[in-house]
Amino acid sequence: MSLPAQGSPVWGRLANGGLSRLQTSHLGTQMLMKRLELSPAPASAKATEIYNYFVKWERSLANEVAQLNRL
């Protein structure tokens, strides 16, 4: 599955709590999930950070990318 485009509503849903439902054993992703959960940053900034993160690590996150559209 390819990564949703930056304008996809997927990223906003993830930034608004959807990320906490991601099933992952990828350490960096788990720690980022916690960082974003505790962050006071606006959802739009979180969505951009999540998008950039998945672009960077897409190759290592095939299982996680496959979940994005149902979170």
Next chain:
Amino acid sequence: MKSPSSIVSEGGAINGLLPVDTVVDLIKAGASLSLAGRKAALDRLPAGNWIAGTSPYFMTAQGGRIVDDDVLFVTDLGAIGTVTFATYEAHELERISGEAPDNGLALAIIPGGSACHTEFAQNAANYPMAFMRPTVGWISGHDLEKEGHTPWVYDGQVAKAFPDRVAVAQVTLPDGESPVIEIVNIFAPDGGDVIHFEETGFTPEWCTVNGTRQRFCDYVLARGREGCDLPLVGNYGGAHVNASLKTIDTETGTVELFAPVFPGVDYAFAAPVADYAGDFRQALAEHPTAGTVWSCNCILNFMFGKLEGVAIGGAAGPVTFGEIAYQLLNQTMVVLRKE
């Protein structure tokens, strides 16, 4: 070049103990190295392409070892990628990931007990590039049996020791390769109380246990955890991140930790471990090994697990006073692989 006590990763890179004279030759030949050992050994090295930290404790293929001044633990960073070196003061630490390569990582060594240690422990996860350009590494230490010994790190470019700077190797991986940062943690929550803390810090005075506020020291004593062998286990998106107990002063009611706790994280005491070495052996046997290039393990695992002379598998590496995988960890093995 092989050391009898090294584990040679794929590609034959050096990752093991070598005589100091051999390390001097490697430095003079221009090798890019990450080193660990006693200060007396590190003080003999010439300037060159290296960073280092102090610790006399190591895990090797043959088991845990406490070394003398005649050997150093050597990781050949040049076999991993293209390397540049830098040092940072406490107020500059977000530059570690900020200046790390896009395709690579920062390998950082931080002096134990320094302002850098505290700053990194409390803030690393919030550095802007923390999860885009990962940091791995370790907290330097000293021989716990020697009075007056303290933790140091070295900037090899000037062959100088520092008690209060972070030494960093920025490693750019070849095109098509990515870093994989993993942990091996034999501890899991005991399934009982859920603990929350009100403030970030190494000495939490108050906590909330299953919704009831109480002094943390009282809770630790009530749970019979004053032996400090079992860490708190924090839940970070499903990852188990430990904060280990350092000291308990029952007179002042002060509990000191080796890593800070954070508000908003669910903590629990770890369940007891029946067979420390056996649990590590099993966890490492199930852990991917392809492309392993570096690792470190915790002094508390070495001590409480009685790992001197005991082999547990996995890659060789320094035994450290704190481990780094994106942020500070305790009582955990960190493994760096390439894929």
